[in-house]
Structure formats: structure tokens, C-alpha cells
Amino acid sequence: MADGDRRSEIGMKEWKCKLSKQQTPRNVMDGIVMNYLVVNGYKDVAAAFVKDSGMKPDVPLESIQNRMDIRKAVFEGNIPKVIEKVNDLNPKILDSQPKLYFLLQQQRMIELIRQGPEKISECLGFARRELAPRAAKNEQFLEEMERVMALLAFPDPSKSAVGHLLSYEQRQKVVSALNTAILTSQCQSKDPRLLFLLRQLAFTQSQLQERIKLVFPVIRDFKEATFCAMDEEKSLKISEKENSGPKQQ
Numbered sequence: 582m583a584d585g586d587r588r589s590e591i592g593m594k595e596w597k598c599k600l601s602k603q604q605t606p607r608n609v610m611d612g613i614v615m616n617y618l619v620v621n622g623y624k625d626v627a628a629a630f631v632k633d634s635g636m637k638p639d640v641p642l643e644s645i646q647n648r649m650d651i652r653k654a655v656f657e658g659n660i661p662k663v664i665e666k667v668n669d670l671n672p673k674i675l676d677s678q679p680k681l682y683f684l685l686q687q688q689r690m691i692e693l694i695r696q697g698p699e700k701i702s703e704c705l706g707f708a709r710r711e712l713a714p715r716a717a718k719n720e721q722f723l724e725e726m727e728r729v730m731a732l733l734a735f736p737d738p739s740k741s742a743v744g745h746l747l748s749y750e751q752r753q754k755v756v757s758a759l760n761t762a763i764l765t766s767q768c769q770s771k772d773p774r775l776l777f778l779l780r781q782l783a784f785t786q787s788q789l790q791e792r793i794k795l796v797f798p799v800i801r802d803f804k805e806a807t808f809c810a811m812d813e814e815k816s817l818k819i820s821e822k823e824n825s826g827p828k829q830q
Contacts, residue, residue, distance in 0.1 A: 591797040593808065611636040617773040622648040622760060640769065648763055652756050660689035667759065671766050679715070681762055683722050686711045687729055688755050691746050694732045701733060779803050 591599075611634045618627040619638050624645040627638060647670050654662040664685055667674055675682045690707055693700045708730060716723040728743050735741040745751060761771040782800070789795045798808040 589794060589796060591795065593798045596798045596808075608636070613774050613778070615639075616770075617775050619645060620760075620764065620770065620773040622652055624649050644767075648760060651759055651763075655688070655752050655756050655759070658692040658695065658752075660685055660692055663759070667763070670763065674762050674766050678762060679719075681758055683712075683715055683719075683725070684755060684758055686715075687725055688751070690729055691732070691751065694729070694738060695747055704733060 611630075615627060615630060615634075615636045615638050618630060619640060619642075622645050624642055627645065628642055630636065631638070631642075647666065651663055651666050651670075654660075654666065664675065675685075690704055690712065693704045693707060708726065712722075712726045712729075716726040729746060731743045732738040732741065732746060738744060739747050764771045783803075786799045789797065790799070800806060801809045
């Protein structure tokens with residue numbers, strides 16, 4: 582198609598019509614869902630999905646159990662049990678990844694702080710034995726240790742500037758790091774295929790806009806998977822150009 586024949590705009594109705602004609606085989610969709618469940622360690626949901634769809638996973642579902650047990654121990658705040666289970670699974674994981682091991686020891690101290698002021702003495706002793714020697718050799722470890730130690734300075738650590746360390750998200754961060762390390766050690770993909778597809782979608786949208794100069798409904802919010810209408814998209818582009826332009830002196 583010649584450059585002069587290229588469409589510059591496609592409306593919402595036409596765009597949705599085009600998308601509705603794109604058919605993805607059911608087994609492909611089921612494979613993406615199964616891969617997501619396996620990589621993220623949702624064994625029970627994966628087992629139910631096998632019965633519902635007939636889709637067989639790439640690995641035995643039993644192999645997910647270790648990661649589930651480790652995940653459960655993290656959310657229970659039982660870091661010694663986590664370290665024991667990881668070492669039982671493969672001792673080379675923590676031996677070869679000092680950053681991951683430090684993250685676990687840091688989380689262990691966070692769990693001690695979570696138990697209240699009566700654990701302050703134990704916290705200080707733990708920091709001196711386990712964190713300080715490693716932090717002395719690594720600037721990043723030192724910064725992380727200082728952030729955790731700062732929790733001890735507040736009557737209610739959860740409401741402090743570093744209170745997020747006591748949050749669900751912090752435990753999830755530990756789970757994600759462990760999940761990645763275990764999957765890598767087992768020569769499995771650490772990211773679900775769905776994540777790759779979303780990245781590919783974002784890249785394709787940007788290429789259509791920047792190289793083809795096509796204006797069309799795009800997905801900005803991948804969580805909600807809602808389209809951004811052309812008028813919104815144009816306004817956003819104008820705003821982005823204004824913000825990226827030269828500053829007034």
C-alpha cells in the first residue's frame with residue numbers, strides 16, 4: 582500500500598469490529614491460562630482448570646507444591662522455614678544468590694519487628710550477627726539494613742515512613758524473588774507467557790502510532806483492558822508534547 586493510501590484514523594466501532602473477527606483457538610487461550618497458573622504457583626486452581634479444560638500443563642502439578650509451601654511460609658512470616666525449604670529443594674539457590682539470601686534475612690528481621698517492642702533486643706542481636714557483616718561489604722545491603730533498622734525508631738512502625746516494609750506487598754516481593762530463583766534453577770521460564778504478550782501488545786501499539794502514524798483506540802490500562810478513545814488519545818498526545826517541549830526561561 583502506498584503511503585498516500587494509508588489510513589490515518591480508525592474509529593472505535595470499526596476497530597472493535599476488526600478485533601471481533603480475529604479468532605484465537607481455544608487451546609491457545611487455555612495454554613496461556615495454564616502457563617500463568619503454573620508459573621505463579623497456583624496448584625489447586627491449575628488442577629481445577631485441568632479438569633475443566635482438559636489442558637495438560639508443561640510440568641507435573643506436583644512440582645508446584647514446593648513453591649506453594651514456600652509461599653505459604655513467607656506469608657506466615659516463618660522465614661527460617663522458608664530458608665530450610667529452599668535449601669532442601671536446592672541448596673545452590675541461596676549459595677549462589679547473596680542478594681536473595683540477604684533479602685530473606687532482612688525479611689526475617691522485619692518479622693521480628695512485627696512482633697512488637699519485646700523483640701527489640703533480639704532484633705538488634707540478629708542485625709549484628711546476620712545483616713551487619715554482609716552490609717559492611719555491600720553498599721546496597723547497607724542501605725536496605727538501615728531502612729529496616731529505622732522501623733525500631735517508631736512507637737508504631739506501620740505508620741512510619743518505612744512502614745511499607747510491614748505490608749503485604751513486601752512479603753509478595755520476597756515471594757516473587759523466590760519464585761523466580763526456583764523456576765530459573767529448574768530451567769523453567771520465570772515469567773508467564775501472558776506478560777510477554779502484554780509487552781508485545783504495548784510495543785505494537787506504539788509502533789502503529791509512531792511509525793505508521795495511525796490514530797486508533799488503544800489500551801492504556803492493561804489491568805482493566807479498556808480502550809482509550811481517539812479523542813482521549815489525541816488529548817493525551819498533545820499533553821505529552823507540551824510537557825516534553827522546551828521550558829520557558
